[in-house]
Amino acid sequence: MDKTKGAVKFIFWLSVSVGLFIYSYGTYTSGQMTSWYYYKAKTDGYAVHSTYFKKATKENPMMLQIGKFDKIEGLQAVEVKKGDRLPKNTDGIIEKKVIKEEKQAKLEDGMIKVMVPWEIKDAKGFKFKDTFKHKGIETNPWSGAWNVMMVLLIGLALGLTAEGFTDIMGLKLDKIVHH
Amino acid sequence: MFDFIIAGIEMPWMLLVLTGATVGMVGGFIGVGGGYMVTPALIVFGFPGYMASGIDMTHIAGKSVVATVRHRQLGNIDWVLGLAMVGGTMFGVEQGVRLLNWTKELGLSGIVLLTTSVIVMIGLFVYTQLETQAANKIAKKMEKSGEKVGREIITSKLPVFFQRISLYPIVRCRQARVVISMWVIVIVGAITGVLAGFLGVGGGFVRVPSMIYIVGASTHIAVGTDLLEIVVSGGYGALRHSMMGNVDFLAVLFMIVGAMFGAQFGSIATAYVRGPAIRYILSYSLILATVGAFLRLAYMLTGSKYAFLSFFAVVFTLGEMFFLCFFIMSLVYFALRYQKGKSVPDWIPSLVVKK
Numbered sequence: 001m002d003k004t005k006g007a008v009k010f011i012f013w014l015s016v017s018v019g020l021f022i023y024s025y026g027t028y029t030s031g032q033m034t035s036w037y038y039y040k041a042k043t044d045g046y047a048v049h050s051t052y053f054k055k056a057t058k059e060n061p062m063m064l065q066i067g068k069f070d071k072i073e074g075l076q077a078v079e080v081k082k083g084d085r086l087p088k089n090t091d092g093i094i095e096k097k098v099i100k101e102e103k104q105a106k107l108e109d110g111m112i113k114v115m116v117p118w119e120i121k122d123a124k125g126f127k128f129k130d131t132f133k134h135k136g137i138e139t140n141p142w143s144g145a146w147n148v149m150m151v152l153l154i155g156l157a158l159g160l161t162a163e164g165f166t167d168i169m170g171l172k173l174d175k176i177v178h179h
Numbered sequence: 180m181f182d183f184i185i186a187g188i189e190m191p192w193m194l195l196v197l198t199g200a201t202v203g204m205v206g207g208f209i210g211v212g213g214g215y216m217v218t219p220a221l222i223v224f225g226f227p228g229y230m231a232s233g234i235d236m237t238h239i240a241g242k243s244v245v246a247t248v249r250h251r252q253l254g255n256i257d258w259v260l261g262l263a264m265v266g267g268t269m270f271g272v273e274q275g276v277r278l279l280n281w282t283k284e285l286g287l288s289g290i291v292l293l294t295t296s297v298i299v300m301i302g303l304f305v306y307t308q309l310e311t312q313a314a315n316k317i318a319k320k321m322e323k324s325g326e327k328v329g330r331e332i333i334t335s336k337l338p339v340f341f342q343r344i345s346l347y348p349i350v351r352c353r354q355a356r357v358v359i360s361m362w363v364i365v366i367v368g369a370i371t372g373v374l375a376g377f378l379g380v381g382g383g384f385v386r387v388p389s390m391i392y393i394v395g396a397s398t399h400i401a402v403g404t405d406l407l408e409i410v411v412s413g414g415y416g417a418l419r420h421s422m423m424g425n426v427d428f429l430a431v432l433f434m435i436v437g438a439m440f441g442a443q444f445g446s447i448a449t450a451y452v453r454g455p456a457i458r459y460i461l462s463y464s465l466i467l468a469t470v471g472a473f474l475r476l477a478y479m480l481t482g483s484k485y486a487f488l489s490f491f492a493v494v495f496t497l498g499e500m501f502f503l504c505f506f507i508m509s510l511v512y513f514a515l516r517y518q519k520g521k522s523v524p525d526w527i528p529s530l531v532v533k534k
Contacts, residue, residue, distance in 0.1 A: 021432065028429045034184055037424070050187065091184065121228075128222050133187030134230075139424030147421040147428055148414050151237055151435070155244025155410075158439040163248060166447075175254030176399055176450060177330060 006167025013161040020154050031089065039140040040085050045098070046077040046112060047090040050132040056114045064112040077112050086137065093136030186234070186427035188225045195224075195430055199238065199437025201500040206438075207246040207445025208507050209461040210402030211383030212239035212409050215296070215468045217434075219475075219496045226430070233417075233425025234434070240413035241431065242438035247406045249446035255403025257354035260364060260396060264404075265411045267365035268382070271372020272412060278377050293476040296378055300469040303388055307462040310335050310392070314455045318529035330532060331397040331454040338395025355396040355404070367393050368408075375412070383409055384465060391458070398454030441504075448507055451514035456530040460506055467499035 027033045041047065048064060049072040056062040064077040071088040072078065078087050094105055094112065104116040118131040166173060181192040198220055202213035214235050221231035250256055282291045314332040321328045338357075346360040367389045375382025383405050390401035420426055449457060474492035478485065513523045514531035 021436075024428060024432055028184075031184075033428060037185060051182075051184075091187065128227050128231075129188070129225055130227060131187050134185070134227075134424060137424060139422060141422045144418045144421030147237060147426055147431075148240065148418045150428070151241040151417060151431060152244055152410070152414060154432070154435055155241035156248065158435065159245040159248030159442075162245070162439060162443045163252060166443075171447075173249075173252055173447065173450060175252075 003168055003170065006164050008164075010161060010164030010168055013157050013164055017154065017157040017161050020150065020157060024150060024154075034091065035088060036140055036146070037143045038086055038090055038137050039143075040138050041080040041082055041093055041136060042138040043093060043095050043136040044081050045079075045093040045095040045136055047080045047086050047093055048072060048077045048112075048132065049074075049089050050092045050117065053114045054117050054131065056117045058115045061113050061115045062117075063108075064114060066111060090137070092132040092134055094132055095136050181429075183427050183430050186226055186230045186430060190224050192433050195433040196437035198224075198500070199242070199434035200441035201437075201504050203242050203245070203438030203441025203443075204445040204448075204507060205441075205460075205464060205500065205503045206239075206242060206383075206406075207249070207442035208402070208448050209383075209445075209457055209464060210387045210405040211461075211464070212236075212243065212413060213383075214239060215378075215384065215472075216464075216496060216500050219471065219493070220500070223493050223497070226427075229423075229425045230427060233420035233423070234427055234430045236413060236420050237417040237426050237428075237431045238434040238438065239409060240417045241435040242442055243406045243409040243413055245435070245439050246442040246446050247403070247410055249443060250403030250406055250449075253399075253403070253446065253450055254354065255399045255449065256407050257352045257357075257396065257400050257404050258407070259350055260352040260355055260357070260390070260394065260400075261404040261407040263350060263361055263364045264368035264386075264390075265408055267368025268372040268375070268386075268408060268412050269415060271369035271374075272376035272382075272416070273372075274369075275373040275376020275378075278373065290476065290479060292378060293472050293479065295374075296472045297469055297476060299374060299378075299385065300465045300472070303385065304462050304465040304469065306392070307388055307458055307465070311455045311458040311462065314458075315529050318453065318455065322528050328453070328529070330399065333391065333395075333397075333454065335392045337392045341393050342395055352394075352396070355394070355400045357395050359394060364394060372412070382412070384461070384468075387461060388458075391454075398457045399449055402449060402457060444511075445507060448511045450532075451511050452531050453529070456510055459530070460503060460510075463506070464499065464503055467495060467502065471495040471499065 052075050053062040064075050066077050069076050069078055069087055072090055098104055099107055105112055105114045118129050121130040180189045182189050202217050206213045217235040218231045222228055313334040318328050318332050341363050342359050344360045344363055346362045348361045350361045351358050371382045371386040371389055374385050387401045387405050390396045391398055471492050474488050478488035513527045517523045517527055517531050
């Protein structure tokens with residue numbers, strides 16, 4: 001009887017876990033999650049998709065076409081002001097002050113010339129790659145609540161799946177006598 | 180290779196599953212979130228510092244749910260103690276974050292943070308080691324003389340002192356069998372919360388010893404109850420990080436999947452050991468993390484000149500997780516041999532339980 005209950009518990013919670021995983025994976029890879037997550041511009045600058053120019057160097061810079069695009073596709077940039085909604089497929093903003101500094105990127109012939117798309121920086125004594133990704137973007141506060149709700153739900157579903165599994169296996173886990 | 184589009188890096192997803200599994204095992208066994216191990220590991224994998232902290236905190240919230248479900252089944256959770264402490268912890272975390280911002284304004288945060296980590300962890304390591312060794316000696320003596328050894332042996336007299344404080348309201352924690360002033364629990368939560376907020380970690384490595392040596396809970400209950408608390412405080416931390424955009428959800432998901440396996444093993448493993456075994460692993464995790472933090476501190480103080488210090492810090496941080504997992508698995512292996520009456524090393528009988 002215990003094993004039957006365990007099997008029902010296992011199958012039910014495994015289905016919930018797999019369902020949540022597939023849903024999260026699907027929304028992430030389709031770009032839907034990023035469009036919820038990346039919300040509006042936190043600063044004045046140019047909305048870009050930084051993966052397209054990550055291989056740019058000082059010797060071989062990449063040029064971004066500036067325009068009014070609904071979706072960033074390839075080497076494109078859209079001028080945005082603080083508070084503007086971002087075009088689809090945006091993953092970062094090249095700030096105006098970065099352009100003015102002309103160290104990493106600069107304006108040239110009406111286009112953005114990217115020379116240094118990433119730098120090695122230090123955090124807590126460890127080195128990491130600092131890129132334009134995620135820079136200057138204000139996140140949708142509701143996505144925070146969504147993240148936490150999903151994480152707790154997935155944790156609960158996985159925990160109960162495992163509990164069902166040990167019940168099926170007949171692993172008897174009695175309450176510990178502490179005193 | 181998997182493209183984590185929000186974090187902006189490409190890396191093998193299996194590495195995250197493996198990290199989740201190892202930290203899940205250690206966390207499920209000693210009742211900590213493991214932030215002091217995971218954040219540096221994620222930075223080493225290439226995640227930006229702010230993303231590493233956000234992913235770590237969010238994964239800790241999910242992983243703690245997995246471990247809490249199992250510890251509830253084992254009867255390791257005192258709900259009164261856990262919920263009373265949550266309020267103090269939340270208050271403390273907020274003050275800790277403000278303290279951190281203040282030190283940031285002074286331009287000292289990195290060095291102050293690492294120095295504080297090193298001092299706190301060394302202090303806890305020394306006290307936990309000395310107390311646990313004394314408790315283990317008693318267990319060994321009892322074992323040799325044929326006396327029945329209980330699940331828990333604590334030699335510290337500190338809990339008696341704190342339990343005598345008669346400030347109302349007095350609460351009864353039934354599962355932990357502790358009667359204590361609510362203020363002691365709240366203040367312990369607040370102080371550990373300040374450290375957690377200041378150091379940017381969940382704070383389990385401070386809270387578990389505090390619940391044992393100040394409140395007087397048994398080690399198993401401290402572990403289970405702390406994980407319950409981490410669900411709440413980690414959930415709050417995850418919310419804050421997510422709202423700031425520091426979380427790549429899929430990276431979190433891969434880590435939780437790994438943590439499911441690790442946390443199960445770690446939580447179930449507590450059923451095979453006595454309190455001192457958990458405290459030993461806790462103290463070793465503290466000293467290993469201290470060595471890692473000390474190397475990073477040395478690297479920063481020398482103006483990032485000596486790359487080998489940073490390299491060894493990475494080796495220590497990652498090596499620590501595998502060492503602790505190996506230690507936990509060895510304990511379970513020997514506990515099973517001991518229960519079947521097979522030969523085990525001399526140091527095992529006082530640390531494991533005979534059913």
